[in-house]
Amino acid sequence: MSIYWAVLLGYLLGSIPFGILLTRMFGAGDLRSIGSGNIGATNVLRTGRKGLAAATLLLDLLKGLAAVLIARAIYAEGADYAAQAAAAGAFIGHLYPVWLRFNGGKGIATLGGIMFGLFWEGGLIYAVIWLGSLALLRISSLAGLLAAASAPIAALIFGHAELVPLLIAFLVLTIWKHKENVARLLKGQEPKVGQR
DSSP: HHHHHHHHHHHHHOOOHHHHHHHTTTOOOOOGSSSTTOHHHHHTTTTHHHHHHHHHHHHHHHHHHHHHHHHHHHHHSSSSHHHHHHHHHHHHHHHGGGTTTTOOOOOHHHHHHHHHHOOHHHHHHHHHHHHHHHHOOHHHHHHHHHHHHHHHHHHHTTTOOGHHHHHHHHHHHHHTTHHHEEEEEEEETOOTTOOO
C-alpha cells in the first residue's frame, strides 16, 4: 500500500468535527457562531455544556491516536513511516477539514492523541505540560502552546530524533493557528478559562 493511503486515512479521521457534531446533536447550537467560533473543546465549554466539552476533548484526542495506531497496524513494513504519515494527515485534517471549507480547530487535543500513538512517554509529557499549565495559568491557548512546544523536546529526550522535524512542523502550525491568541497574550488580554 502506498504511504499516501496512510495520509488519507489520517486526514479522514482528523477531519471529523466532533465539536460541531456534538453541539448540534445535543441542541447547543452551531459552534461556529458561539464564542471564538472555534470547533474545539474550549469553545464547546462556552456553551455551558461541560459534558460536551469533555466529550469533544476526548474524541479529538482519540482520533489522533486512532490514526496512528491503525496505520501502524495496517502497514507490516514501514509501520513507523506510516504512523508518521497518518499523524500528519490527522493533524492537517483537524486544522483544515474539507467538510468545513478548510476552517478547522487548533489541534491541541488531536496532537495529544498523536503523541500517545507515536510514543506513549511523549504523550504523558504532553498531557502533564498541557493539563498542569492549564491548572496553574488557566489560559487554554498558552497551555496548549506549551504542550505543543514540549513535543519535539520529549522526542529528543526519549530517543525519537526521527520525529523531531514532524513535531516541529506541528508546533509551527499550532502557533500559526493560535496567532490571534498569541497577539492577545503579548498584550496581556487573553481571557482565562471561564472568563468572557
